[in-house]
Amino acid sequence: MKSPGIIILAAGQGTRFQQAGGKGNKLLALLPDSTGTPHPVLGMTLHAAQRSGLPLLLVTRPEYTAIRALAAAQAIPVLCVSSAGSGETIAAAVRAVPHWSGWLIQPGDMAWVTAEDHQRIAGALSEGASQARFCWQNKPGHPVGFAAEYGPALSELKGDSGARSLLDTARLLRLQGHAGVIRDADLPITATPLARRRK
Numbered sequence: 001m002k003s004p005g006i007i008i009l010a011a012g013q014g015t016r017f018q019q020a021g022g023k024g025n026k027l028l029a030l031l032p033d034s035t036g037t038p039h040p041v042l043g044m045t046l047h048a049a050q051r052s053g054l055p056l057l058l059v060t061r062p063e064y065t066a067i068r069a070l071a072a073a074q075a076i077p078v079l080c081v082s083s084a085g086s087g088e089t090i091a092a093a094v095r096a097v098p099h100w101s102g103w104l105i106q107p108g109d110m111a112w113v114t115a116e117d118h119q120r121i122a123g124a125l126s127e128g129a130s131q132a133r134f135c136w137q138n139k140p141g142h143p144v145g146f147a148a149e150y151g152p153a154l155s156e157l158k159g160d161s162g163a164r165s166l167l168d169t170a171r172l173l174r175l176q177g178h179a180g181v182i183r184d185a186d187l188p189i190t191a192t193p194l195a196r197r198r199k
Helices: 015-019 041-051 065-073 086-096 115-126 148-154
Strands: 005-010 030-032 038-040 056-060 078-080 102-107 131-136 139-147 172-176
Touching (some): 005 041, 005 086, 041 065, 041 115, 056 065, 078 086, 086 148, 139 148
Parallel strands (some): 131 172
């Protein structure tokens, strides 16, 4: 049976993170888990996505060897793209997995999204929603889910605005989330332990 899958975006340049004083690739910055043990931001993101049980694809740049190694250590499929923007990254990923019944799109620096969050968005798509995303305190969050009918449009995206141009307020299902669905690592991370993830 076909299932929606998760696309994790890890092909950006992280310029905001570096301008704010962060060193290196923000996706490799260390984030303490609920026990205080540090892990790379992207590692935490991928772990939650894996725990959802959904198909998973990481998209990154060919030169990001440390990110590719991190994914390999977790046995996660990787697509390498010399992308000029997030739209192009999403398009390449969707073209690589056209057999999925929908796509959940999430930036790799959102380590606070849980496996349950992925399952809720995937469930909404499986139950007939064309588009679905989380909101928290009236702010839009991730992941953003698109049903199979959006495959052609997603596969032709360009630029750096992701899939925003495809969002339709009349068709978008908004789900109430938690603070983690809007939190990212664009700014250097303080040593605050990650809240314990829901099983």
